[in-house]
Amino acid sequence: MLIAAATAVAVLLADLLIPRWVAPWAVTILGAAATAVAAVIAPVGGYSLLCAEPDRCSYTLTDRARLIALVIGALTALCMLLFTSALRAGDAPAGEVGFLMACAMTGGVVLGGAQDLLTLIVALETLTLPLYALVALHRRRASEGAGASVTFFTTSVVATAVTLLGAALLQFSSGTVHLPYALTPTEFKPLGVAGLVLLLTGLGFKVAAVPLHLWAPSTYDGAPLAVAAYLSTASKLGGVVAILIVTDATLTSDLVDTAGITVAVLATASLLVGTLVALRQERTVRLLAWSSVAQAGFILAPLGGLIGLRLPSAGAGLIAAALAYTLFFIALELAAFSGVTALRPGPLDGGVLRDLNGLGRAAPWRSALLAFALIGLAGLPPALAGLFAKITVLGALLNVRSYWLAVVVALLSIVGLAVYWRPLVALYRGTSTDTARPQWTTLIPLALATLAILALSVAPQLALTPTP
Template identity: 45%
Template structure:
């Protein structure tokens, strides 16, 4: 029997991330330096692959389980970069802490290139399982956050796995490309599998009504881990949903997938904005608004329920992926700057009063991120994210475009209130840490604001 050929070059970013995790576990005090160097090398390898031709490995016929194309390698580099940023704002941590972060990053890199249901679900779990430990800081509230996150994740994983099993039964394939056969399979089985799989992955994205765990866990987790949950972990959920829809369901079950995702999108926008309006704590506001942003991200995919949406499924996936990348960069910037001025938690919004005067560097990055999340210039990363979604929705599902615009307008109320507090409020915030990390986050936001094509090019799935 002939052995399967493996393209080791395509797997290089994953090899480096896995090796980083193994070395960091035994590196002692040098663990953070090992994580930074190893994941930086992994990100550089991903960018090298992005600059070259598409590579793929683990083939069954013409289908591959691991594809190192432009989108996958751009996302792999982003996962590595976000993890390095979180490590940088974590301060002095144990080797086990760095090991768990590196394992999670390896899961994200695998997820970015995964093209079958088994690889995808295993990668999602590899990304998520280390966070069960990391969110549970010492104390009662930390234990509650850890248990809540554990139970929600187990429920979502079981739901997604059941959906994947039903889709396999209906199509006879675990490869995403093989799910096109759902059009010829049992319609009830396909619809049930689609709803369960997307519902399970919706937990990871914290899309309403599957969102209840997110505000509690983010508020009670250590701030650096809250930053990771709001950026890298949420990016993982978004990528999983987009890959399943774009590479698998759009052809064979586009209408069913569109209906499920449209419901999730509208519910997320409504629930997220209403929850954020009532918040008086900074992390709580960011957590609830993140639920609304999950809705904006899912809106283009929800338009697949309309005929016009199914005619350009690649455009919907591209718009959703671009939004996801812009959003997680803004979230990472907001949490990194917040971590630089807060010790244990985000505190009340009023506590950030006077931040502009006491910590101008962190305040600048925080304001850019907040204004970007509102979708306003001069933080053009958020503006381009909204435009990418609305431009596509305008030609496919105008009613969803109206919902997105209405949600964005409501979001101005709490984002501008937060920005006003930072600029004009009175407070005594004076802690300033992690200057290089905050500067790096600000530089990344400036780069994608001034040159959005850096994101739009590798997130285009239409080519």
């Protein structure tokens, strides 16, 4: 936490003292890398903050907190590399971009170890708030970015209000904000039920889950591609972690059925709406955005298995499956956005699908890596990471006999194949004379994300064994 927060301060100082874009850019990347390294070597256990009682702390360093800090730090560094072209061309101020990215990273680092509702919400908002500005922080795309930022902000205000109302009702019914006690109503249980439904629905905004999902397509498409990549990976990870923390706290309470029903509805609606609307998209980034809505459904689907669950150990398996799918998805999604950025360098946006025509021949290696990521998102070989991800979800649901939700996941997985088939076909259809070359720094996230996919395809246990 200290390294992440210090990175934001260091970026401001670097921007003030060294009048070159490379200084804040390099400080942000180094600070993000240092945060990830610190997460790996930090000792687990015995470190808590703001403890009212030994078992009622606001923050505790756990294996989950270390994992989230590692991933958030890595994503921040890689997305800054994707931003290099815009910063070098002067399309965005490097100091402001680096400062905002470091602030968002700090929120994500704190979020992983949150142990009460207030810390959870404040950390999640700290992760999200800088992104409102980052979406619009591109001079050549100012008009699109401004509209996307306003859409993002106004929807987020509603979602935050819903989340806070839910937290207030839970605190009123339980007398505390510390988890898991906040989810064990001592009186006014109907208010506790309503509070949990509102809390989970508001948190669903962060993962672009239906019904608070309409911000995602316009925001992703209007934002710089590097920011869209961060929204689709780091920001979504933050939302998933928040939902996992809340649902984990319900495993030993009477509200477990409420959590299961609420998340099952969010997951089913997201799968259905995201998949069907993605089939009609012509703009590349909008297609990825709507597919991200559907992917939120896959992430949340295991948690729908909490309905009727009476064994906390089985619930822990469902939470582990949701987290594992998220890790698979982040690698695939980062590779997809990095691939689009590499094929559409400079001030270009993602364009429409026909802009990809022939790039499979004009830029074979970059196109092949994008195709590999798209195949993985579809859940097909040879990108076995995507296939393992979907098998993990289906296996978790079948283990708790949630057959109806498993059928929904399986059917929409098949329909979703058509979503990723369209950009794949476009890459290898026709010819292209496009000879634009990306910055070498843009290729680093694409290469590392592809290596991560290969590693998860060969050794899926890397994602299947993290502590939930």
